[in-house]
Amino acid sequence: MVARAHPAVAAAVLCAALAACAAASLLVGTRDLGAAAVLDVLRGASDDPEAVAVVAGQRLPRTVVGAVAGAALAVGGALAQAHTRNPLADPGLLGVTAGAALGVVGGATWLGLGTAGGAVWTAFAGAAAATTAVGVVAALASSRRDSGPAALVLAGAAVSALLSSVTGVLLLLDLSALDVYRFWTVGSLAGARGGEALAVVWPFVVAGLVLALAQGRALDVLALGDDTARSLGRSLTGTRVTGVVAVVLLVGAAVSCVGSLGFVGLVAPHLVRRASRGDHRSLLPLAALAGAVLVLAADVVGRLVVQPAELPVGVVLGVLGGPAFLVVVARSARRRQRRSRSARASARASARTAPAAR
């Protein structure tokens, strides 16, 4: 099981799973092509224009988009959880998702951007503006009192709620914006918009990943508490600002490609937390792999269950991912329970023998 394995073993397992999911994502679809035909297209040796259109035009882009977005959301989630020291934090916490949603809806209402694909820049700008607002409020709050990550969390919740309610009012007043928004918000890899968006935003993802991975050591220190981190010589402000910038780059880029898939960012770090053994330098890459696997697997399942149509990846992640996550939580809880029960039993046993020894 990935849960308790050595980080290297976990990484190998997740890499294999990623390769399997990517292969399935290339092979599975409404049109039954066969492995040989798909391989031909990938080698550039295919002379079947239809196969080229399906594989190179649709399946390959959505596979890449799914893997990149899943990895970006998962790392964004892990960063948000580390910086707020709150395992319930998801990448939407810092206002990124709410800002991006307002960007999409505002773009549809005020600029007349009719498709979700046209909304890449408005989504990204909304995400960046919202997170800047969260950062300013949090900075003001923590300069007034020593509240640490709590300020960031509450500022994020307040700004997100404010933006969501503006989005909500716009949606109530404008039916066409609602039509754009409901397909954006569910999170989907279908169609060409993901590929087009990724072609624009990939530098942000790369920059975000570099910033995040460079932070691993700092996050380990931050986990010891603000005071300890400061006394160990860390600049808290510098670390926080870098972290927030990385979250905006990663999550902003991911949601402008695939819509909001908050669940991945919340769950992926939890799936690999035990394997990483509290070391963020292995947690971040493992979470990235787990996020990519989750999104690709959900996408493949979504293409299989209602052929010839398909379920959006966000729906599959919720309906199948939710219960799967429950199983993981329940199993680890029962294991811990058994262990503490046996520890109590042995404590009782030694307490009984202690008087005799005396």
Add this chain to the structure above:
Amino acid sequence: MSSPALRLGPLSVRVRPRHLLASSAVVVTAAAVAVVSLAVGEVPLAPARVLAALTGRGTAAEALVVLELRLPRVLLALAVGAVLGMSGATTQLTAGNALASPDLLGVTAGASAGAVTVIVAADRPGASAPLLALGVVGAAVLGGLVAAALVALLLWWVALDGLQPLLVGVGVSALFSGLVSGLLVSASIDDAARATVWLTGSLNARGAQELAVVAVALPLLVVLWAMSSRLSTFALGADVARALGTSTARTVTTALVISVVAVSLATAVAGPVAFVALVAPHLARTLTASPWPPLGASAAAGALLVTGADLVARTALAPVLLPVGAVTALVGAPFLVWLLVRRRNP
């Protein structure tokens, strides 16, 4: 901070002046906002006339406007706010997490899935008759209770400390939100629009049926309130709570199950009113200068927030009635930001 205590034989009650003062101020403000809300509308009345109508000394017309038309809505707002506020405080206390809210426990998503199913199925040819007979409120109650039962079952199965209950809720929540988004994407745009209004959380066009549903939740709040001294030990951490004699697992399970049932009822009548359960405990904690979210004051703060937001929603763009959920955050979020950035000792 030391505070005086009242002692009478074996009983003693600690008197916390700031706490008492702030809590009563919130209750009085909520009552005042409720009276204003009864007075404002298409037929404006003086607050004195409202009080006269409430005590049965008003004219027949005043009685009709105040008691029949406006009172159910105001009572609904107060009750829904109180349920959300107190459940929010309970969740934050038991989880020891400032971000926890009953929305994370899956019941909100469950109630939404029930309501949206009926809204979307209403004009489909193949819709089953029992489903439609259930109505939106019935389906929302059913969906919320199914989610609550699921959470309760899982709580009993995994038994838990710290974050486990919330992670369980996150899983249940993801399941039902997935269903909701699936329904929204497959619905016609008109059904999607109606579902969105419900999903914003609204008190428009609610009546006696809804009031009866939420009335069931109020005794649950009394039970929670009776548990508040045990729950407040959780503010010191689960280990200390255990050392102080609180049976932590049983308390957590009982309190959370009561909360999810109450919230599922409140959500069924008003929709998922955003933000109240999260922010009301923070408002209450800051106003009473208490180290943990106090249950009673949180309920009062929630009631104040929803009643105030509903007043704004009803009057801001009159005669257009905004859904209350669109306004709670517009009112509550700036307030929370102000609480965050103001100086503690000016």
